[in-house]
Amino acid sequence: MNTAKITMSEQTAILVTGSTGQLGQSLKAIIDNYPQFHFVFANRSQLDLNQPDSITRYFEQHQFDVIINCAAHTAVDKAESEPELANQINHLAVKQLAECAKQHNAKLIHISTDYVFDGKSYRPYREDDTVAPQGVYGQTKLDGELSVQKILKNNAVIIRTSWVYSEYGNNFVKTMLKLGEERESLNVIFDQVGTPTYAKDLAIAIMEITGSTEFNKNDFDTQIMHFSNEGVCSWYDFSKAIFELSTISCDVSAIETKDYPTPAKRPHYSVLNKAKIKQTYRLTIPYWKDSLKQCLSALQDFEK
Ligand SMILES: NC(=O)c1ccc[n+]([C@@H]2O[C@H](COP(=O)([O-])OP(=O)(O)OC[C@H]3O[C@@H](n4cnc5c(N)ncnc54)[C@H](OP(=O)(O)O)[C@@H]3O)[C@@H](O)[C@H]2O)c1
Secondary structure (H helix, E strand, C coil): CCCCEEECCCCEEEEECCCHHHHHHHHCCCHHCCCCCCEEEEECCCCCCHHHHHHHHHHHHHHCCEECCCCCCCHHHHHCHHHHHHHHHHEEEEEEHHHHHHHCCCCCEEEHHHCCCCCCCCCCCCCCCCCCCCHHHHHHHHHHHHHHHHHEEEEEEEEEEEECCCCCCCCHHHHHHHHHHHHCCCCECCCCCCCCEEEEHHHHHHHHHHHHHCCCCCECCEEEEEECCCEEEHHHHHHHHHHHHHCCEEEHHHEEEHHHCCCCCCCEEHHHHHCCCCCCCCCCCCHHHHHHHHHHHHHHHHCC
């Protein structure tokens, strides 16, 4: 086995896992704005989080200053029928990444989810609110968070986000655009309330954090932070905005969660309070509808 480490230049070396996912691709799209960093994007064939040996081997051969973990088992319903795989990717592999970060003196930015909450709150969730995941995905993501906090008392930031969409991959916005073109009417859930997150905004926030004084302090305390776009909506409101902004005429009827049963339970309310991340890193976060406009226009450019 080749144990010689591939060393990077003088720039801060950043590893992004899950490079083919929405957030991974959104980070890739903005790297030209951050010439002070050297980025390495790893896909599943380069770093398979389902293969513990692959993770060990990878970190024997590469050295990084920062690891941004965007990889995850994100199929919320599928996770209910493949809990072991979800646990491996969202928990055990995250534990191993944290151990590698510790061993190699790298800082870690790990992405987590609003699904760690049960959705019974009446006000936006703060980072220290009680967690109570409703399904396998949320539980395995929570176990990943707990591993990071246990192994890395310092030098890690866990970012919980919600309702991620982008130009890439599969997501609610792209599904609505497709269905809106095919059908005259749709039923969409109105009793799940949260905030959409444009992956590009999250990618920019991650890079602002990476370059911040706070993150570059030696041995800062590991923190959980909440990030989504600003504002609040239901999936029904979200779909109405998608159709209005893209001038698709499709009637949308508001339905209850009970009328659209899914294998995994979803939180009824998962709005995240972002005061901590805004104050700590002096971030300005766009309103969700403004970001939706941006994404829709980027999608139009893709089609040209
Ligand atoms: N999407 C949401 O609505 C949402 C909401 C809250 C939080 N989050 C969190 O935000 C983060 C980014 O989500 P996203 O929307 O960008 O997810 P995504 O588009 O589903 O991408 C997931 C990524 O993980 C990779 N992956 C899965 N299994 C892997 C394995 N065994 N080894 C290596 N890579 C593997 C996928 O690779 P392949 O392309 O090869 O499958 C893909 O690159 C995740 O931590 C997610 O839990 C997402």
